[in-house]
Amino acid sequence: MALLSDHQHSSEMAFVFVLLLVLEGVSGATFTFVNKCDYTVWPGVLGKPDLGTTGFELSKGSSRSFQAPPGWSGRFWARTNCKFDDSGHGTCATGDCGSGGVACNGASASPPATLAEFTIDPAGSKDFYDVSLVDGYNLPMMVEANGGSGSCATTGCAADLIRRCPSELKADGGDACKSACDAFGKPEYCCNGDFGSPSTCRPSMYSEIFKSVCPKAYSYAYDDKTSTFTCAGADYTITFCPSSSPSxxxxxxxxxxxxxxxxxxxxxxxxxxxxxxxxxxxxxxxxxxxxxxxxxxxxxxx
Incomplete structure (x- = not known):
């Protein structure tokens, strides 16, 4: 009976919390995906609660938006050079999630892949977001906060890192750049084992190459200070292959x-x-x- 009572109490508290969010006007965030690449991409989605999709097709020059509820946390990436048949079965050359289809169904990207990561605050306070190259790089990506308050900086990596990729990090086919962890599997690159803390895992020569080209993006696991950004009450635009003015x-x-x-x-x-x-x-x-x-x-x- 005590267990039943506790469960009922928890359910009531959860209902009250959701009701308060609705009454206070906390609506989460709208994610808008824009494809400025010269080719079709297939964004992948991994996160909770459900956004209504785990993967979709985004043709050249098109955009698509999804509403994320308060408390949503997850990641986005773009799959490239995908080949799907009429029934939606197939694979992608980069960023493939291994599902065998357009929907990723709870699976994440196979490295190397450029990632955009978000945590939407359930109370409408600070959201946290970043663009990560920790799992490697497969295309340029930028994240822009719209209509929020706070620092709300634009972040990402607009550079062509494949052209700058050291030969030993190039993925098979040459259409992506691996992380040093993925390429060599050494603890000092993967920040695990004896190197599993901020004090023992330091930037490598490889991560420094990524950081020098894309200073706002995560280059290794503990690259938090210059790579995590916050904003309150914003919507977010994720742009694949953003255009950039020549320097x-x-x-x-x-x-x-x-x-x-x-x-x-x-x-x-x-x-x-x-x-x-x-x-x-x-x-x-x-x-x-x-x-x-x-x-x-x-x-x-x-």
């Missing part, structure tokens, strides 16, 4: 020169990362560094 630097030196600088930066960063993980060239480090000095100077002063 003054690229406009002044020309496209071809900019590409050469970027290629030099990738080569230099990859070599330094390899050196840190004992995969470097057979030359003595000091000699190799001297040989690469012109590349480093190009990147530093361009």
């Amino acid at each position: 003054l630097k690229s406009a002044s030196i020309g496209v071809d020169a900019q590409q050469s600088v970027e290629q030099a930066a990738v080569a230099t960063s990859s070599w330094i990362a390899n050196l840190a993980t004992s995969h470097s060239t057979s030359l003595h480090p000091s000699i190799s560094l001297l040989l690469l000095l012109p590349l480093i100077l190009i990147v530093s002063f361009s």
Whole structure:
């Protein structure tokens, strides 16, 4: 009888809580997905309570919105190069959730995939959100808060990290960039085992490459201080392949020169990362560094 009484009391309290939210006008948040890629993507959804979808098709130039209830928590990502038959069965080249269909049905993305993560406050106070590269990267993504109060910063990664991806992190097919954890499985990259705390797991040379290009996105598991954002009472727009204005630097030196600088930066960063993980060239480090000095100077002063 005591157990029954406790259950009834819990149910009554839950009902009262929901009623209070309704009376106070707490309505959660609207998520709007916008596809600015030159191709169709298939967003995946993992979270609770149910948004009414766990995966859908989003053609080039289109958008779609969903209402999230107060207290919703979960993640979004985009699947690319998907092939589904007329019955909706198929797979995707990146971000596949393993469900064998358009709906992910409670499964998350297979790395590498760019993730957008949210927790909507049940009382209408601070929402928490971020864009994460901890599981790797498969396309540019930006998150923008609309109509909220607080810092409400735009975050994400608009850069083409596949072009900047070190060769040892490139996924099969070359259409995604792995995290160092996914590529090597070492505890120091995965922040587990003896490296399972903020004091023992530090940024790696690989995560620093991601961070330098996308400073607002999570680059490793404990990258909280510069990568988690808050906003109260906002709606959110998640844009895949957001357009970005060319920087003054690229406009002044020309496209071809900019590409050469970027290629030099990738080569230099990859070599330094390899050196840190004992995969470097057979030359003595000091000699190799001297040989690469012109590349480093190009990147530093361009």
